[in-house]
Amino acid sequence: MAFIDYYKILGIDKSASAKDVKNAYRKLARKYHPDLNPNNQDAKTNFQQINEANEVLSDPEKRKKYDQYGKDWQHADDFEKQKQQQSQSGGSQRVNYSGGASESDFSDFFESMFGGAGATRGRQPKYRGEDYTTEIHMDLIDAYKTHKQTLSVNGNNIRITVPAGVENGQIIKISGHGGPGVNGGPNGDLYITFTVANHPTIKRLGNNLFCNVELDLFTAVLGGEITIDTLDGKVKLKVKPETQQGTKVNLKGKGFPVYKNEGMFGDLQVTYIIKIPTNLTDKQKSLFEELAKASNR
Amino acid sequence: MQTEYLITIDEFCTKHNIEVSFINSLQQTGLIEITTIEEVGFIQTEQIQQLEKFMRFYYELDINLEGIETISHLLQRVTDLQEEITELRNKLNLYE
Numbered sequence: 001m002a003f004i005d006y007y008k009i010l011g012i013d014k015s016a017s018a019k020d021v022k023n024a025y026r027k028l029a030r031k032y033h034p035d036l037n038p039n040n041q042d043a044k045t046n047f048q049q050i051n052e053a054n055e056v057l058s059d060p061e062k063r064k065k066y067d068q069y070g071k072d073w074q075h076a077d078d079f080e081k082q083k084q085q086q087s088q089s090g091g092s093q094r095v096n097y098s099g100g101a102s103e104s105d106f107s108d109f110f111e112s113m114f115g116g117a118g119a120t121r122g123r124q125p126k127y128r129g130e131d132y133t134t135e136i137h138m139d140l141i142d143a144y145k146t147h148k149q150t151l152s153v154n155g156n157n158i159r160i161t162v163p164a165g166v167e168n169g170q171i172i173k174i175s176g177h178g179g180p181g182v183n184g185g186p187n188g189d190l191y192i193t194f195t196v197a198n199h200p201t202i203k204r205l206g207n208n209l210f211c212n213v214e215l216d217l218f219t220a221v222l223g224g225e226i227t228i229d230t231l232d233g234k235v236k237l238k239v240k241p242e243t244q245q246g247t248k249v250n251l252k253g254k255g256f257p258v259y260k261n262e263g264m265f266g267d268l269q270v271t272y273i274i275k276i277p278t279n280l281t282d283k284q285k286s287l288f289e290e291l292a293k294a295s296n297r
Numbered sequence: 298m299q300t301e302y303l304i305t306i307d308e309f310c311t312k313h314n315i316e317v318s319f320i321n322s323l324q325q326t327g328l329i330e331i332t333t334i335e336e337v338g339f340i341q342t343e344q345i346q347q348l349e350k351f352m353r354f355y356y357e358l359d360i361n362l363e364g365i366e367t368i369s370h371l372l373q374r375v376t377d378l379q380e381e382i383t384e385l386r387n388k389l390n391l392y393e
Binding site for chain 2: 128
């Protein structure tokens with residue numbers, strides 16, 4: 001375990017009184033407490049460090065050992081025993097205080113203490129387990145259908161049902177699947193954030209879908225029937241004669257499923273992009289010229 | 298009919314070693330709701346997580362009830378704003 005300078009963490013010096021420690025802890029805890037910084041991993045790490053520093057510096061006995069032995073303070077009793085044995089045998093050994101370095105990770109000591117609640121109001125305080133967070137990445141087609149997915153969280157496999165219609169950035173809570181509680185306290189919760197990747201041609205906004213469909217000039221002018229791809233398969237569309245560039249057609253119920261509302265769907269909005277023919281043959285050119293003349297151009 | 302899961306205030310306070318007056322004060326400020334059945338006060342279990350958060354503010358961070366009320370409103374605004382950011386990011390995808 002690397003040395004962590006608890007005084008530095010709390011922003012106090014070694015001569016700080018118990019009251020100074022308490023005040024410094026409270027001040028920093030108010031800044032970094034996870035309850036006040038939702039979804040902020042940096043704040044959580046900072047809070048763990050200041051909590052650990054407080055656990056040690058607010059306890060006169062632990063603080064004394066820490067001051068004397070630094071990173072090895074938890075083994076202070078062993079050192080004392082060794083010292084006594086050596087003084088009896090006439091030898092001497094100096095125990096060095098190794099300071100300076102600090103690590104972003106909190107120490108093992110804190111891991112054994114931290115459980116989401118810090119105060120000790122009873123003899124055997126119950127700590128709620130830590131909340132876990134994880135992410136599920138999926139594409140739009142996955143999010144379109146209800147499906148089962150297995151997650152590995154802290155070495156445990158959890159099988160969950162992902163309801164159709166989850167949004168990009170949506171967070172769901174699975175109660176009791178976080179870290180285990182301490183002293184009979186309840187387990188923490190698991191928070192899953194969904195990241196839904198963009199589809200190459202179909203865009204989503206809420207439950208509505210949007211796509212551009214290319215329409216050849218002839219169908220746009222004369223009308224006709226086209227087949228388009230949707231997330232639910234192919235759909236036939238009737239195109240009205242003289243359809244203009246950018247015309248929008250709303251297909252009711254062909255959009256995205258509404259989250260946790262089975263059988264309900266948003267709409268699909270199709271925008272026509274009219275494609276002008278290229279590489280015309282001589283015959284096609286002369287027909288267009290004839291058409292232009294007939295249109296008085 | 299929806300089933301409500303309740304825990305008595307006394308049981309909750311004994312488990313957490315806190316004063317009943319704290320729960321009553323939270324109710325008076327409108328931060329939690331108490332259900333009374335035959336003169337016994339109950340807390341809905343779905344409120345427990347929120348209640349435990351208020352406990353941490355009060356007992357660990359030494360924040361008074363007025364502070365808890367203010368923080369609670371601000372945290373709700375943070376949550377709303379985070380949701381709005383996600384929604385706007387999703388909207389931006391339409392133009393990417």
